[in-house]
Amino acid sequence: MKQLFPAKQVMGFVFSLILTAIALAVYFLDVSFTAGLTILIVTAFVQALLQLIVFMHAGETKDKWSIYGNVYFMIFIALITIFGTLFLFSWDM
Amino acid sequence: MEFFERFAIPHPSPVIYASMVVIALTVIAIIAGLTYFKKWGYLWREWLTTVDHKRIGLMYLISALLMLFRGGVDAIMMRAQLAAPDNKLLDAQHYNEIFTTHGVVMIIFMAMPFIFAFMNYIVPLQIGARDVAFPRLNAISFWLFFMGAMLFNISFVIGGSPDAGWTSYFPLAGNEFSESVGTNYYMIAIQISGLGSLMTGINMITTIMKMRAPGMTMMKMPMFTWATLVANLIIVTVFPVLTVALAMGTMDRLFATNFFTSANGGMDMLWANLFWVWGHPEVYILILPAFGIYSEIISTFSSKNLYGYKSMVASMVIISVLSCLVWAHHFFTMGQGAASNSFFSITTMAIAVPTGVKIFNWLFTMWRGKIRFTVPMLYSIGFIPLFTIGGVTGVMLAMSAADYQYHNTMFLVAHFHNTIIPGVVFAMLAGLTYYWPKMFGFMLNERIGKWTFWLLSIGFVLAFFPMYITGLDGQARRMYTYSEATGFGTLNMISFIGAGIMAIAFALIVYNVYYSIRYSPRDIGSDPWDARTLEWATNTPVPEYNFAISPQVNSIQPFWDAKKKGHVLFPDKLDKIHMPNNSGMPFILCSIFFVWGFSFVFAIWPLVILSTIGIFACLALRSFEKDHGRYISVEEVKETEEKTGGAKL
Numbered sequence A: 001m002k003q004l005f006p007a008k009q010v011m012g013f014v015f016s017l018i019l020t021a022i023a024l025a026v027y028f029l030d031v032s033f034t035a036g037l038t039i040l041i042v043t044a045f046v047q048a049l050l051q052l053i054v055f056m057h058a059g060e061t062k063d064k065w066s067i068y069g070n071v072y073f074m075i076f077i078a079l080i081t082i083f084g085t086l087f088l089f090s091w092d093m
Numbered sequence B: 001m002e003f004f005e006r007f008a009i010p011h012p013s014p015v016i017y018a019s020m021v022v023i024a025l026t027v028i029a030i031i032a033g034l035t036y037f038k039k040w041g042y043l044w045r046e047w048l049t050t051v052d053h054k055r056i057g058l059m060y061l062i063s064a065l066l067m068l069f070r071g072g073v074d075a076i077m078m079r080a081q082l083a084a085p086d087n088k089l090l091d092a093q094h095y096n097e098i099f100t101t102h103g104v105v106m107i108i109f110m111a112m113p114f115i116f117a118f119m120n121y122i123v124p125l126q127i128g129a130r131d132v133a134f135p136r137l138n139a140i141s142f143w144l145f146f147m148g149a150m151l152f153n154i155s156f157v158i159g160g161s162p163d164a165g166w167t168s169y170f171p172l173a174g175n176e177f178s179e180s181v182g183t184n185y186y187m188i189a190i191q192i193s194g195l196g197s198l199m200t201g202i203n204m205i206t207t208i209m210k211m212r213a214p215g216m217t218m219m220k221m222p223m224f225t226w227a228t229l230v231a232n233l234i235i236v237t238v239f240p241v242l243t244v245a246l247a248m249g250t251m252d253r254l255f256a257t258n259f260f261t262s263a264n265g266g267m268d269m270l271w272a273n274l275f276w277v278w279g280h281p282e283v284y285i286l287i288l289p290a291f292g293i294y295s296e297i298i299s300t301f302s303s304k305n306l307y308g309y310k311s312m313v314a315s316m317v318i319i320s321v322l323s324c325l326v327w328a329h330h331f332f333t334m335g336q337g338a339a340s341n342s343f344f345s346i347t348t349m350a351i352a353v354p355t356g357v358k359i360f361n362w363l364f365t366m367w368r369g370k371i372r373f374t375v376p377m378l379y380s381i382g383f384i385p386l387f388t389i390g391g392v393t394g395v396m397l398a399m400s401a402a403d404y405q406y407h408n409t410m411f412l413v414a415h416f417h418n419t420i421i422p423g424v425v426f427a428m429l430a431g432l433t434y435y436w437p438k439m440f441g442f443m444l445n446e447r448i449g450k451w452t453f454w455l456l457s458i459g460f461v462l463a464f465f466p467m468y469i470t471g472l473d474g475q476a477r478r479m480y481t482y483s484e485a486t487g488f489g490t491l492n493m494i495s496f497i498g499a500g501i502m503a504i505a506f507a508l509i510v511y512n513v514y515y516s517i518r519y520s521p522r523d524i525g526s527d528p529w530d531a532r533t534l535e536w537a538t539n540t541p542v543p544e545y546n547f548a549i550s551p552q553v554n555s556i557q558p559f560w561d562a563k564k565k566g567h568v569l570f571p572d573k574l575d576k577i578h579m580p581n582n583s584g585m586p587f588i589l590c591s592i593f594f595v596w597g598f599s600f601v602f603a604i605w606p607l608v609i610l611s612t613i614g615i616f617a618c619l620a621l622r623s624f625e626k627d628h629g630r631y632i633s634v635e636e637v638k639e640t641e642e643k644t645g646g647a648k649l
Helices: A007-028 A033-055 A064-091 B014-036 B040-048 B053-082 B092-126 B135-156 B182-210 B223-254 B268-301 B309-323 B327-334 B338-366 B375-398 B400-406 B410-440 B446-472 B489-519 B558-564 B585-601 B605-624 B634-643
Strands: B577-579 B630-632
Touching: A007 A033, A064 B223, A064 B268, A064 B327, A064 B338, B014 B040, B040 B053, B053 B092, B053 B135, B053 B410, B053 B489, B092 B135, B092 B182, B092 B223, B092 B268, B092 B410, B135 B182, B135 B585, B182 B223, B182 B585, B223 B268, B223 B309, B268 B309, B268 B327, B268 B338, B268 B375, B268 B410, B309 B338, B327 B338, B327 B400, B338 B375, B338 B400, B375 B400, B375 B410, B375 B446, B400 B446, B410 B446, B446 B489, B585 B605
Parallel strands: none
Antiparallel strands: B577 B630
């Protein structure tokens, strides 16, 4: 019975619900703009990774390295773009 | 009648009315011709529904050549307007539209399909595959590009062309300053064809990663395949940024959002930023496959293998990473501080290093080689010094302090044409001449080809080198005229003469095709250049399955080894071959995309909704469709191999 029960998926599901609840709380609670946005960004990224690993089964097959390689590459590019833009328009203008 | 008024040209002129007549007559002639010669069925069966990478490659090629001439006409009109001071040939608005469409057409609808043509035709042959990884997706890519191009090209007769420059900077491109639908065309046509490019990117990466012939490790791939892989990685990386930026721009124009407006919390500079996050890597998407083609040609005609294979690969990978770190050098003067400008200056200059490595590798490949001065080789040899001049002026522009002098002048215009024409256009013409016998079974005439090369090179130097001088003297780009007192007149006249010589060279290419169709010998075999890589190991004309037997690869030049060192290229026996079926879906889907785009441009919402439903219906149908492809039997393969002259069995 224990082998059949998808404990990882159930835990993942519960955890994703919690993340959603935290994100939703930003709307109802009276937090500052910066704090609210920080919570949203953090929960969004954790949620995305959770979906990718638990429900889209990244890392369970042989082409693990190419999937994670792609993810790291895209995160790298996204960070360059975002921090480059902040560098140009916020920190140095 | 009120409904139709929106389609009128806001800024008509006799030239545009004449173009309308010509377009109408051409369409009628094509329809009449197809009907008279009973070619509708042939067109549908063999071309519109094809998923064969070679035919799709050829369609890209034809579209690219057509767009080359369209963009070329724009260029000649611009040079004619600037040939003399206070010229009245074009007015300011018309000039704006022409330089905008020239830029967009040449980059997105000429250079991109040209490199896609070679990627599609050559890469599966070079890696010994039977087709690309996703043949039907490939057809969708092509038709998306084609419909995007057509949508963009009808803008000048229906509704008016975009006029905010190919960079389409906001707030100029916003509703306030660009009232006509022109910029809507820009946003939506590029969006549609950009989707196609993104799909090609995914398709090519998968093809190269998964479908290489047995024995071909990554470090045994031909250089053009490597260049294609790296270029497509950049496509997948940066095209989403363009997609998002265009979507935001479209929303600003049609749905009154405020992403790029100067009021209500919008930020116009963000458009320039996002545009160049895509735009700078875009130039490397164009130049890397061009480098790949040069590598193939220089190696073949120096009768040597490529010098410094590993450093060639490494430098391309380094270029691809650096290309994503330099975008702000396009707007050094926008007001950011010295720290960020210095950062982007240094990364920009750093790109010169791996590029220099490549230049030296080509020189060392030729060093002590037995060089044959064929037309493709002439282009490659001409490319090296001319492109280096463009690269050096690029390093000049990269210095952010000095850029305040060069910014937005003709110096910049001269620089990027100096890299794109000897870099990309020469490579495309070299590749066209080099691969022509593989594509069509006869060679282009060498004598006319050499005339073309020399005229093009001389015309190029005359047309663009004077711009360096007028640019330093202060002639701004995109200005439709200048006064006599500026003293720019003589140099601009020289530019115009150069542009005229280039036009003659391009006309000679057309004549060369005609001449070669009539007089070129057809008995040239499948390897007329004595080449080294797998694409020449198959028969000419290439059978639809490319290789009857999957080739066995042992080095970076398996075909050469097979010819000279007794390497056995085809050790296996014939087997039945699995091929994909043709499908009309890509063409129909993308035709609906055209309607969708057109109705979006003019904000005809019922039609937008209808065509959106149509698009999703096509996608849903595809999901439920069962298509396992078909098999070509051994007998059929044998028959085809005998017919196409395959003696290799």
